Amino acid sequence: xxxxxxxxxxxxxxxxxxxxxxxxxxxxxxxxxxxxxxxxxxxxxxxxxxxxxxxxxxxxxxxxxxxxxxxxxxxxxxxxxxxxxxxxxxxxxxxxxxxxxxxxxxxxxxxxxxxxxxxxxxxxxxxxxxxxxxxxxxxxxxxxxxxxxxxxxxxxxxxxxxxxxxxxxxxxxxxxxxxxxxxxxxxxxxxxxxxxxxxxxxxxxxxxxxxxxxxxxxxxxxxxxxxxxxxxxxxxxxxxxxxxxxxxxxxxxxxxxxxxxxxxxxxxxxxxxxxxxxxxxxxxxxxxxxxxxxxxxxxxxxxxxxxxxxxxxxxxxxxxxxxxxxxxxxxxxxxxxxxxxxxxxxxxxxxxxxxxxxxxxxxxxxxxxxxxxxxxxxxxxxxxxxxxxxxxxxx
Numbered sequence: 001x002x003x004x005x006x007x008x009x010x011x012x013x014x015x016x017x018x019x020x021x022x023x024x025x026x027x028x029x030x031x032x033x034x035x036x037x038x039x040x041x042x043x044x045x046x047x048x049x050x051x052x053x054x055x056x057x058x059x060x061x062x063x064x065x066x067x068x069x070x071x072x073x074x075x076x077x078x079x080x081x082x083x084x085x086x087x088x089x090x091x092x093x094x095x096x097x098x099x100x101x102x103x104x105x106x107x108x109x110x111x112x113x114x115x116x117x118x119x120x121x122x123x124x125x126x127x128x129x130x131x132x133x134x135x136x137x138x139x140x141x142x143x144x145x146x147x148x149x150x151x152x153x154x155x156x157x158x159x160x161x162x163x164x165x166x167x168x169x170x171x172x173x174x175x176x177x178x179x180x181x182x183x184x185x186x187x188x189x190x191x192x193x194x195x196x197x198x199x200x201x202x203x204x205x206x207x208x209x210x211x212x213x214x215x216x217x218x219x220x221x222x223x224x225x226x227x228x229x230x231x232x233x234x235x236x237x238x239x240x241x242x243x244x245x246x247x248x249x250x251x252x253x254x255x256x257x258x259x260x261x262x263x264x265x266x267x268x269x270x271x272x273x274x275x276x277x278x279x280x281x282x283x284x285x286x287x288x289x290x291x292x293x294x295x296x297x298x299x300x301x302x303x304x305x306x307x308x309x310x311x312x313x314x315x316x317x318x319x320x321x322x323x324x325x326x327x328x329x330x331x332x333x334x335x336x337x338x339x340x341x342x343x344x345x346x347x348x349x350x351x352x353x354x355x356x357x358x359x360x361x362x363x364x365x366x367x368x369x370x371x372x373x374x375x376x377x378x379x380x381x382x383x384x385x386x387x388x389x390x391x392x393x394x395x
Contacts (some may be wrong), residue, residue, distance in 0.1 A: 049162075080381065150186050165198075307375060309333040311323070311357075
């Protein structure tokens with residue numbers, strides 16, 4: 001019997017989360033080597049490639065929804081996931097099956113081991129995605145970078161339908177550089193020769209790279225009307241304008257009715273998502289720019305509500321700045337130390353906080369319906385834990 005038939009999702013995730021794989025190591029050599037052994041499936045695909053600090057996932061979700069509505073067979077690759085790895089790899093909104101996921105992970109890791117290619121978690125997932133989409137004859141891939149752009153595993157593609165770069169801000173500075181200009185230069189690495197690029201900021205690095213590779217560059221003006229978009233938040237103006245510019249560039253024959261229907265059906269959980277039965281906002285804001293957008297949205301949609309925050313964060317993020325942006329004297333806050341080796345502890349978060357917080361432990365019950373607006377934010381990596389702990393239906 002084929003070994004893949006006895007291989008399951010749990011075994012696949014055990015490989016992905018093992019100490020040797022669960023690391024960040026930028027570079028294209030390893031991913032290029034494994035994809036060559038797989039027949040370079042990425043070369044068979046038409047990609048819209050999306051990089052940036054915040055907003056990448058929303059742009060991808062908007063694009064995928066419109067393209068699906070237009071009758072395209074569209075693959076979408078995003079990260080991180082909330083509950084399961086299979087969320088990251090979808091065709092027309094359907095996640096890769098557990099059986100396919102496990103089989104592809106086994107095939108790729110076996111091949112890598114046989115050829116002494118030490119792949120990271122993200123490189124394995126990216127290889128799975130390219131092979132799965134190519135095997136299923138996907139027409140368009142909406143492709144989100146994992147970290148940065150120039151040396152991100154997704155950047156192994158040689159050309160794209162277009163590239164999109166969302167807002168640039170300070171994040172992952174230990175990998176990408178300690179200024180927005182340096183970070184922009186890394187993101188600009190996805191701009192391909194003669195392939196159009198759409199951006200929302202006129203960064204010098206974007207102009208320089210576009211000129212170097214003779215790529216048309218379009219700087220958009222944020223779209224002011226998001227009424228037809230199912231996603232809420234003032235930051236969606238920018239994301240929507242980028243997505244619509246990409247549709248106009250790559251698929252100018254898609255009609256306005258199709259676009260409107262696609263916008264109404266966009267599903268992208270944990271981005272200023274409101275859970276009515278708990279009077280709760282869940283937002284994956286995980287850096288200062290994301291927190292700034294969250295605050296603007298709270299002031300726009302809920303200006304008079306008393307607030308209760310549940311906050312957890314990775315310790316390599318600028319959580320002192322995030323907390324000082326977020327919290328006011330009369331706010332209530334619970335700090336959550338989640339199951340991740342890099343999760344900031346209660347003591348670390350409290351030391352950085354401008355207000356006295358409480359530790360969210362297993363015996364704490366949040367009084368969701370006491371009149372306060374509840375807000376969960378700080379890290380995507382804690383959301384599945386909190387959803388189970390607090391009985392929250394996210395998806």
